[in-house]
Amino acid sequence: MKIEYFKNDKCNVCKAMLPKIQTIAKNFDIDIEVIDIIENPSYPAQKLVFTVPTVIILDEEFEIKRFARNFSISEVINTIERYLEISKK
Structure with missing residues (x-):
């Protein structure tokens, strides 16, 4: 499992969310x-990321869930917990 976090250094929401997403990952x-997205514009374009912050949760390069712009930390946690529970079965 992997989290891709798309950000822009001028985005204050991105700055606030990053430590929370890093804590979840840990x-x-x-x-x-x-x-x-400014330093590396081609990869977000390939992933169809049009806004920041965007969180993509992947499992072996397959996208499980995408969160963009307006989302809560609890939504991210619930999605990860649910996927881990389902994948155990």
């Missing part, structure tokens, strides 16, 4: 990749 032992 707590669930999930790899996280932080992508700045």
Whole structure:
């Protein structure tokens, strides 16, 4: 499982959310990749990321869930917990 976090350094919401997403990744032992859309514009374009912050949760390169712009930390946690529970069965 992996988290891709798309951000822009001028986005204050991105700055506030990043430590929270990093904590989630650490707590669930999930790899996280932080992508700045200004420094690396081609990758977000390939992933169809049009706004920041965007969080994409992947499992073996398959997208499980995407959160963009307006989302809560609890939504991210619930999605990860639910997927981990389902994948155990």
